[in-house]
Amino acid sequence: GSLASEPGPVEVAELQTVYFDYDRAVIRDDQKPSMRANTQAVGEHSDWRIIVVEGNCDERGSEEYNLALGERRANSVKQYLVNSGVPAERVDTVSFGESKPAVQGHDEAAWKWNRRADFRVMR
Numbered sequence: 643g644s645l646a647s648e649p650g651p652v653e654v655a656e657l658q659t660v661y662f663d664y665d666r667a668v669i670r671d672d673q674k675p676s677m678r679a680n681t682q683a684v685g686e687h688s689d690w691r692i693i694v695v696e697g698n699c700d701e702r703g704s705e706e707y708n709l710a711l712g713e714r715r716a717n718s719v720k721q722y723l724v725n726s727g728v729p730a731e732r733v734d735t736v737s738f739g740e741s742k743p744a745v746q747g748h749d750e751a752a753w754k755w756n757r758r759a760d761f762r763v764m765r
Contacts, residue, residue, distance in 0.1 A: 651694040651762030656683040659744075660719060662757040664700070667714035669722055677719070680761065681726040690763040693728070695719045697737040698744070698760065700753035705739055712737030719759045 658676040660669065669677060684693055697712030697719075716735035724730045745755040 651692070651764045654683075654687075654690070654761070654763050656680075656687070657693075657761035657763070659761070660759045661754065662715055662759070664753070664757065665703075665711070667711065667718045669718055677722050678726075681723055681728065684723065684728050684732070687763070689765055691732070692734050692764040693723070693732055694734045694736060694762040694764065695723075696742075696760040696762065697735065698742055698756060698758050699740045700756040701740045701743065701748070702753070703740075705741075708739035709737050712739045715757075715759050 657680050660673045660676050660680075662668075662673075663670060684690065695716040697714070697716030699708035699712050699715075701708075703711070713735065716737055720730070720733045720735050723733055740756070743752070743756045744758065745752040747753075
């Protein structure tokens with residue numbers, strides 16, 4: 643399609659969200675199957691020019707701290723992709739800190755879904 647029809651990065655079903663432990667940016671063992679699947683999907687889609695990794699946090703901590711933590715989470719995911727053979731120039735990172743919760747709420751039941759890295763692609 644033309645660039646006009648798709649101005650920015652879009653979600654694709656093939657790329658799975660990755661979740662993190664509280665205050666951590668390390669990819670958990672239980673998230674590695676998702677990361678392996680994501681790496682494979684990226685390899686199969688040369689039409690995805692850029693993979694955008696979006697780092698997110700739960701609401702605890704200052705906004706400034708969470709922006710930095712979100713950045714570390716996004717970079718951790720980027721590093722995994724690069725280590726798995728994805729060219730670094732195909733992966734962009736952005737941090738939304740605590741500003742884009744996936745689930746509303748003020749307890750661990752919500753927070754565990756908000757500590758995450760989401761994926762979008764630019765074609």
